[in-house]
Amino acid sequence: MPSPLSPPLPAGGISQVPDAHGRFGRFGGRYVPETLSAALDQLQAAYDEARADPAFQAELDQLLAAFVGRPLPLLFAKRLTAYAGGAQIWFKREDLSHTGAHKINNTLGQGLLAMRMGKKRIIAETGAGQHGVATATACARFGLDCVVYMGAEDVRRQEPNVRSMRMMGAEVRPVESGSRTLRDAINEAMRDWMGSVETTHYIIGSVVGPHPFPRITRDFQSVIGQETLVFCQQELGRDPDCVVACVGGGSNAAGMFYPLVEHKGIRLVGVEAGGRSSKPGDHAASLSYGNAGILHGSLSYVLQDPDGQTADVHSVSAGLDYPGVGPEHAWWHDTKRVEYTSVTDAEALDAFDLVARREGILPALETSHAIAWAVKEAARRPKEEVIVVCLSGRGDKDAAEIARLRSIENGGAHA
């Protein structure tokens, strides 16, 4: 398998980012309090050093194989394809990762970096809880202290993950401020880091945040796209026609797309959370409906009011319930290399049911957004075409919340 830190990219323009200042075109950068500047410089230096160190590479590859279970296969979704009645739908099985989502690729990589920097305490934010679990897991494996900030609303709706984190020795701190979701958890993690930065590493869970986080997380996740290319050659003898991923902060999508952006023949599609409607406050689709703005340390697309105050957002899926998106996605959006679209709560829930019954897989609600789009699109495309869906995670964590939402729905139907 190609290694995540030395992507075999063809030379070209669109992938040659970020620059030394963390810029993806005009996006990205580093808008943080001065207190964090030195730590971000240190992280950048440690990362550059690690990339050049074959031992780092080898240790990570070993973990990805024996601990995570990589490489992870492509599965032909036969009965889903038959249902859609058009192009072939294939699943890239990130849900088979140890801990059940792609997030572990990043937390192992950053955990190793933290140890290189001599930092023994790790903090993280989490929305769906998958990044929190992946961080707790890496910390248990490496013997690092772990504190996870999680919005109180997400603690409620992703309860199974809270339990797992605590079992692995992590402290989960519910965040009661603001909307009590992912965005507030990031605020709290950043505030912790302001006071602990000399001894603590912040493992941010997506391709968001100040430089160099978007780049580091993308690189650690790029193994998804690299494996996809290799498996497509093995199974199909060619590249896929279309690759689709859900976009919250954008890490599974960035890891999938980055190795593919120079393959000009592959159509790339990112699916955001369309929530209840396209009205402000009803969705979390920053690229579809937002403006250029700064949130959590970088310039990207954000959902803000005209004064620059972050807007309230909504998604049925905790992992997509975020008013911003990684700056590289903003760059791909503006360069038109990737198409971004959105899918509603209801469509995502239907896709969850469909895949559960037709494929015997419970996908995460986040992932269900990508699946919903793929099913709609497959119906419109010829049978020879291949659509690969990044199956970013498993949905066990969502089962109870989906059952709750369904019972409210059914109750409503009787009324």
Next chain:
Amino acid sequence: MTSHHDSKGPSSGPLAKTFAALAKDGRKALAPFVTAGDPDLDTTLAVLEALDRAGAAVCELGVPYSDPIADGPVIQASYTRALAAGFTLEKFFEMVRKATGRVKMPILAMVSYSIIYRRGIDRFVDDAAAAGLAGLVVPDLPLEESDVLDVTCKGANLALVRLVTPTTPPERAAEIAKRSTGFLYCVSVAGVTGARTDLPEGLVERVKWLQTKTDVPVLVGFGVSTPEQVKLLSSVADGAIVGSALVRRVGELAAEGPEGVAKGVESYIADLVNAAR
């Protein structure tokens, strides 16, 4: 040869005059921070007048932001209250225009770059200058990202106050000190804002060293709340910034209305001003 003036910005501006006057009297600057619009903008206006009467040298007016990562619970809660009470930038500039017409202390806005960027840098700076603000403090804008705002502020005769923290390496601190205009904000501790009881060790040395790296006054903030602390700081720094302790008081007094808040704030700040010498 304009480099000296370029690096010091508006050397004849209101901030320079204020600091020169203090120096003549052998006094140090007491610089309070208050959140604009907490609990409402009428109260803020009354508070600004009270601070001026109490002898505050300059005032930092916090512009509420929904996601303030540099701020601790006290200021964060005040931002949340102000936004919930309907704070907008239009109303903010209108209130500032009134205030700057009534008080003699220069007023700066402490504002997130997210807010400046969204309004547009030129427009924000124009609005700030038109409202009579003396400068901006932008706590989430590091040196590397600040060139455009720097030039725009200079064009409008606004100071751009920069921050140095305990985690800033010396070389970088020297560069920040050199480029700060109006004054230099020396953050006493690594962490978010919030009142603390002790002054951290090494602070005195750091302030002395910073003073050798800049021509503008060095003010110390984060954690200052008592006259004793102000007195201690005044023996070395050019002034002290009082934030969370004042914001907490405003919050506690809010039920007493604008005049009640103003009265309580005035006596608290007057004691601190007395200690700043």
